Amino acid sequence: MVDDAEDKKTFVPFLKPIYTFCESSYFEYFIAGCILGNTITLAWDHHPITREEVRRLDIANNCFTIVFILEMIIKLLAYGSSQYASDNFNLMDCALVCIACIEFFIPSGL
Numbered sequence: 001m002v003d004d005a006e007d008k009k010t011f012v013p014f015l016k017p018i019y020t021f022c023e024s025s026y027f028e029y030f031i032a033g034c035i036l037g038n039t040i041t042l043a044w045d046h047h048p049i050t051r052e053e054v055r056r057l058d059i060a061n062n063c064f065t066i067v068f069i070l071e072m073i074i075k076l077l078a079y080g081s082s083q084y085a086s087d088n089f090n091l092m093d094c095a096l097v098c099i100a101c102i103e104f105f106i107p108s109g110l
Contacts, residue, residue, distance in 0.1 A: 015077060022078035031071055038064040065100045072097050 021027055041060045044053075072094060076084050084090050 018074060019078040022074055027074075031067075034064055034067050038068075062104060065097075065104045068093070068097050068100065 038061070041057060041064065044057060072090075075090060075093075079087075079090075084094075
């Protein structure tokens with residue numbers, strides 16, 4: 001039996017490889033690893049902290065934010081907006097990515 005989401009994407013040929021990639025265990029493990037790495041990075045913050053440590057943590061946080069934005073885009077392309085929005089975990093991810101984007105695009109000095 002063909003999955004409904006995969007069946008819906010057959011009319012757009014370039015979306016099938018994106019769907020296959022999105023459903024792969026490599027993608028899932030990579031994202032899980034990024035979530036773990038981001039959690040460690042966020043927990044690394046301490047006081048007092050040197051400017052160099054702040055810079056490194058900001059770079060790591062920005063890299064993870066970019067990865068999570070790309071994950072959301074890939075899933076939106078793979079599943080389509082209605083199927084993406086039907087999963088509560090995707091909605092939570094979307095909300096967190098939107099919050100992270102605010103932090104990403106607004107300078108921390110404000």
